[in-house]
Amino acid sequence: MIMDHVLIVEDDMKINAYIQFLLKSNGYQYTGVASAKEAYEALIATSIDVIILDLGLPDEDGTQVMRQIRSWSDVPILVVSARNHEMEKVSVLDLGADDYMTKPFSGQELLARVRLALRHRYREHPTDPVVQIKELSVDRDKKLVKRAGVALHLTEMEYRLLDTLLQNQGKVLSSQYLIRELWGMNYGPDTQALRRLMANLRRKIEKDPAIPEFIITEIGLGYRFLD
Structure with a gap:
């Protein structure tokens, strides 16, 4: 059986060793490195399925590492960083990170995020045009949405928002990413229209919009359609 291989890019060796212990205990292969240079070398030498990336590396900022990786690879990147400023988190997601966790972190949550990244990477897109979630x-094909067999009347923008989330199921999408996808690059940073659109969509697809089971708000990051 081929095990999934996780690359840990973390210069705090205690944290690096802890993540290695978690991964080993749960049946993953892993490579631990402490610099951007070593990360690039590992990616060239080894088939990597998920990257756990710290932003504060000694030789290169983690955001630049992400830019470099995203220029040639779509491997899932889970950022684990002490940086907790909201705008920085959003910018990291916009650069191509699949998820973001703030230190200190729960080991079990980290493993759950790794599993989520792997499911997103290997999910097979069905040939059937109908997607069923609960x-x-x-x-x-028909742009038809039903809940419990009853057709829902979505506007064009509500459908586009739902479809964008479904195409990235399990991945956190920042508000600015969604705004660019729905309204274009020149719309600006105002998120009020997106919040209104999201509220309207939730009222139609969720049993209880206050306790959503499909579209989850990741505080300070954006939105995620549950995997």
Whole structure:
């Protein structure tokens, strides 16, 4: 059986060793490095399935490492950093990170995020145009959305928002990413229209919009359609 291989890019050797212990205890292969240079070398030499990336590396900022990796690879990147400023988190997601965790972190949550990244990487897109998630079904050919067999009347923008989230199921999408996808590059940073659109969509697809089971708000980051 081939095990998934995780690359840990973390210059705090205690944290690096702790993550290695977690991964080893849960059946993963892993490579631990402490610099950007070593990370690039590992990516060239080894088939990597997920990257756990710290931003404060000694030789290169983690955001630049992400830019370099994203220029040639779509391997999932889980950022684990002490930086907790909201705008920095959002910018990291916009650069191509799949997820973001703030130190200190729970070992079990880290493992859950790794599993989520792997599911997102290896999910097979069905040939059937109808996607079924619990009671929600989406027919992409007909742009028809049903909940428990009852057709929902979505506006064009509500459908586009839902489809964008579904295409990235399990991944955190920042508000600015969604705004660019829905309204274009020149719309600006105002998120009020997105919040209104999201509220309207939730009222239609969720049983209880106050306790959503499909679209989750990741505080300070954006939105995630549950995997």
